[in-house]
Amino acid sequence: MATAPRAAAAPSYAKKFACAGELEQYRQALIERTDPAAPRILVCCGTGCKAVGSLDLLEAMKGAVSAAGAQVRVMPEIKRTGCHGFCSRGPLMSFQPENLFYQRVQPADAEEIVRETILGGKRVQKFLYTPPGSKEPIATVDEIPFFAKQTKLVLKRVGRIDPFDINDALVHGAYKGLVKALTEMTPAQVIEEIKTSRLRGRGGGGFPAGVKWESCAKQPGRHYIICNGDEGDPGAFMDASVMEGDPHAVIEGMAIAAYAIGSDRGFFYVRFEYPLAVQTLTRAIRQAEEMGLIGENVLGTRFTFKVSISTGAGAFVCGESSALMSSLEGKVGRPRPKYIRSTERGFRDSPSNLNNVETYANVPEIILRGGAWYTGIGTERSTGTKVFSLTGNVHNVGLVEVPMGSSLREIVYGIGGGIPNRKELKAVQTGGPSGGCIPIPKKFLDINVGFGRLAEIGSMMGSGGMIVMDENTCMVEVSRYFISFLVGESCGQCAPCREGLTRMKEILTRITRGEGRPGDVELLEEIGTFTNSFSLCGLGTSSANPVLSTIRYFREEYDAHIRDKKCPSGVCKPLFYYEIDPATCTGCGLCRVKCPAKAIAGEKKKPHTIHQDLCIKCMECYKNCKFTSIRIM
Amino acid sequence: MKVILDGKEVDAEAGRTILEVARANGVDIPTLCHVPALEPAAMCRLCTVELVEGRRSRLVTACNFPLRGEVEIKTDTPRLRKGRKVLIELLHTRCPDSVVLKELAERYGADLARFPDDNKDCVVCGLCVRVCERIGANVLALSGRGVEIRVNTSFGRTARHCIGCGACAQICPVEKIRIRDEEAERVVIVCGREAARIPLRPCSSCGKPFGPVIDLSLVMERAGEAQVPAFNLLVCPACSRRSHARRLAERHFEQYDIEPAPGGGAE
Ligand SMILES: Cc1cc2nc3c(=O)[nH]c(=O)nc-3n(C[C@H](O)[C@H](O)[C@H](O)COP(=O)(O)O)c2cc1C
Ligand code: SF4
Ligand code: FES
Numbered sequence: 001m002a003t004a005p006r007a008a009a010a011p012s013y014a015k016k017f018a019c020a021g022e023l024e025q026y027r028q029a030l031i032e033r034t035d036p037a038a039p040r041i042l043v044c045c046g047t048g049c050k051a052v053g054s055l056d057l058l059e060a061m062k063g064a065v066s067a068a069g070a071q072v073r074v075m076p077e078i079k080r081t082g083c084h085g086f087c088s089r090g091p092l093m094s095f096q097p098e099n100l101f102y103q104r105v106q107p108a109d110a111e112e113i114v115r116e117t118i119l120g121g122k123r124v125q126k127f128l129y130t131p132p133g134s135k136e137p138i139a140t141v142d143e144i145p146f147f148a149k150q151t152k153l154v155l156k157r158v159g160r161i162d163p164f165d166i167n168d169a170l171v172h173g174a175y176k177g178l179v180k181a182l183t184e185m186t187p188a189q190v191i192e193e194i195k196t197s198r199l200r201g202r203g204g205g206g207f208p209a210g211v212k213w214e215s216c217a218k219q220p221g222r223h224y225i226i227c228n229g230d231e232g233d234p235g236a237f238m239d240a241s242v243m244e245g246d247p248h249a250v251i252e253g254m255a256i257a258a259y260a261i262g263s264d265r266g267f268f269y270v271r272f273e274y275p276l277a278v279q280t281l282t283r284a285i286r287q288a289e290e291m292g293l294i295g296e297n298v299l300g301t302r303f304t305f306k307v308s309i310s311t312g313a314g315a316f317v318c319g320e321s322s323a324l325m326s327s328l329e330g331k332v333g334r335p336r337p338k339y340i341r342s343t344e345r346g347f348r349d350s351p352s353n354l355n356n357v358e359t360y361a362n363v364p365e366i367i368l369r370g371g372a373w374y375t376g377i378g379t380e381r382s383t384g385t386k387v388f389s390l391t392g393n394v395h396n397v398g399l400v401e402v403p404m405g406s407s408l409r410e411i412v413y414g415i416g417g418g419i420p421n422r423k424e425l426k427a428v429q430t431g432g433p434s435g436g437c438i439p440i441p442k443k444f445l446d447i448n449v450g451f452g453r454l455a456e457i458g459s460m461m462g463s464g465g466m467i468v469m470d471e472n473t474c475m476v477e478v479s480r481y482f483i484s485f486l487v488g489e490s491c492g493q494c495a496p497c498r499e500g501l502t503r504m505k506e507i508l509t510r511i512t513r514g515e516g517r518p519g520d521v522e523l524l525e526e527i528g529t530f531t532n533s534f535s536l537c538g539l540g541t542s543s544a545n546p547v548l549s550t551i552r553y554f555r556e557e558y559d560a561h562i563r564d565k566k567c568p569s570g571v572c573k574p575l576f577y578y579e580i581d582p583a584t585c586t587g588c589g590l591c592r593v594k595c596p597a598k599a600i601a602g603e604k605k606k607p608h609t610i611h612q613d614l615c616i617k618c619m620e621c622y623k624n625c626k627f628t629s630i631r632i633m
Numbered sequence: 634m635k636v637i638l639d640g641k642e643v644d645a646e647a648g649r650t651i652l653e654v655a656r657a658n659g660v661d662i663p664t665l666c667h668v669p670a671l672e673p674a675a676m677c678r679l680c681t682v683e684l685v686e687g688r689r690s691r692l693v694t695a696c697n698f699p700l701r702g703e704v705e706i707k708t709d710t711p712r713l714r715k716g717r718k719v720l721i722e723l724l725h726t727r728c729p730d731s732v733v734l735k736e737l738a739e740r741y742g743a744d745l746a747r748f749p750d751d752n753k754d755c756v757v758c759g760l761c762v763r764v765c766e767r768i769g770a771n772v773l774a775l776s777g778r779g780v781e782i783r784v785n786t787s788f789g790r791t792a793r794h795c796i797g798c799g800a801c802a803q804i805c806p807v808e809k810i811r812i813r814d815e816e817a818e819r820v821v822i823v824c825g826r827e828a829a830r831i832p833l834r835p836c837s838s839c840g841k842p843f844g845p846v847i848d849l850s851l852v853m854e855r856a857g858e859a860q861v862p863a864f865n866l867l868v869c870p871a872c873s874r875r876s877h878a879r880r881l882a883e884r885h886f887e888q889y890d891i892e893p894a895p896g897g898g899a900e
Contacts, residue, residue: 315778317778332775337673337674337675337676337694337697338697339693339697339698339699487779487780488778488779489778489779490778490779490780491778491782492757492777492778492779492780492781492782493674493676493757493759493775493782494675494676494677494678495676495677495678495679495723495724495756495757496678496720496723498757498779498780498782499720499723499724499726499727500719500723501779501780502780503723503748526719527719527723530715530716530719530720533692533716534678534681534716534720536675536676536678536694
């Protein structure tokens, strides 16, 4: 006989907890009810896995398990979780308590998994992860370098709990920090603790959070707490994953900030493109309110904190603090020109504290374990951990959390698994569209990733986007890409940003088309330096970074485009052609078969040739040749 | 409070902007998007100056930076001149025939041939929008984002609630807003496009259309007047002048019994 599903009735609670003690009693009851040895299957339903069908997989797993019915000795709990981080391997799932990890699982595989793994207790080889360059599959999460080398602080519950179920969060320690702050600390002590931790804003600027809280708390009048969930950097999804995977961590962080600063009202500003985050947050806020963890008289104290969600229309510039506040007020999302901090006069002209999602998510643990403990992680000037979204030409694309000060080598090779297709690493781009490209082979592979160091070499931490670029990346094209992005995202109100970006885009486009002129690089530098110094908001004053940093480190590539009319990386189509090296071509014919334009001819076992007029430069031959005989000319 | 302005110590009242203090001391900082009567928007960035606080130096816009402490301000450094030069060159592409920009180009040695003309007929200083909000009927707004930004009416439609005050045309630094009276209508043309069209009121005396038909109470409210003044709303200024003159003549000169000049005006 199968035991009843473990999702049995949760211990009941009064409509609202009247004091912290009641909450802790309830939490204890939840924990006692949870058997750590009971089987659980965590199906990742983060945005990445959802996109490749994990919701269907979740249903299929539930269906297959209940179809197996009585044969199952102990019914596993099948849990929908937030992002596990290993997005390039999705859809994925893990089996608890043994921590078995399955990847690239399709809904159709559900039956096999139930039969083999749940009933048969066997590991199905094909679902196991095999690291690049190895033949040995790895079975458990703890052994996979991608996971093992991370330090999960902000993401500690993401991917382990059901984000729609507050009970699950409570079992894993949610709201303990808030309880401690409310029952054992004064607002001033909370601020002191955050200052001790030297926590710096994770939204890009790296401003010390404790200092910001303190200056906001000092202001008279009603205070507002705002969470920046706009996350507009292309390719970044750190904040989305936290909001989607562990919404209570952010809500708790905001509540602690509200208590410290003396605010009774908070807002989430979430971009329109994050419907899942809006769902998880909406549910989480309601559940927390029902339990009296936020809302009026939190846990029977005099502290009141109401939270609501506001969605932005998905404009990058609305992540900028004053534009965000205008947008929140219902006005056009354009940065305000005022020389006044929003901690003094921000939202509705009142003192407002704006922090990033990840910044708030760090707070509960700092309160719980103390600021001093926090400074033990990371470096002197950049404490704690940072979540990066690792993308581009790297094996393991996904979300990674590492201590500040980790080297790029550790992130790209240790966790990221290196560069696919036997290619060379060329550069790492950090900081999103306002960041810069760090050239790798030269000297920076061992640079420690932290606020100060990245800025020194002409890039920035930004909010944590990290794009890995291999040898076939054209740096001129990369800078053109980012500038085009910014041309579309600049609010357009101030002249240097609007006009400067327009001209830079024009010049870069010309260069990538082979129409570059001598002096273009100097012109770009002149416009870029001007735009970076004369613009109104942070978007404009960092907008030329992609151009300036690529010129600084890859000047020879610009010269090749302009002077020699060549794109050495083989990206800008008018500026290169492919040629087959007759000395190494074995005449295997693979390229001839692969070429969609039928541009390759040659006899078997004899060197082949490419008909240049037919070639569409799609890269198929280059990618497929086993003897690296295709040359970029 | 004292500040150092281009090397000279000058008095400054706390809260005043750098531009106000500079002007009071005869230092000319160029501006394009600023008039003292309107809240600064700091959009053109031409008034950018260097602010030295202790050992840190940064660029701020003079038109809206409020002075709060004893700082040093430099309004004409090589860095600023270079930036202003590029700025003028860039803005000039939008309005190649602007007199104001030509003068500025002269002052900063801008090379106006460096970038190809774009002829957008607008430098997006936002003055018309701000003056319309303040004095007019809030007809104009900046719409669109980034490169697309432009002065526009709601949904790009010809506005009917304009009061035809002409403040926008008056304030535009590049003179690209025109007001034209066509038969019985007044038309506002912004950057070559019709932005507003409102009926003109026919004079009850001569029948010719004159001022726009508008809700005067709204204007009075903005002007801070209690009620619509008791002048004749139905007669055009020309007729009004004529009838006034006639009344004067009747009252003062009739008694002298002057002979009308031969072929003169008396009906
Ligand atoms: C153009 C621009 C875009 C920004 N986008 C974001 C964003 O998407 N998310 C974010 O948290 N901060 C963003 N920021 C930074 C915010 O202005 C602000 O510094 C931050 O939210 C403060 O929180 P923190 O101190 O916790 O980092 C952006 C800044 C600029 C200038
Ligand atoms: S710098 Fe760019 S985004 Fe910022 S206010 Fe100016 S135009 Fe808008
Ligand atoms: S006059 Fe100050 S920014 Fe235009």
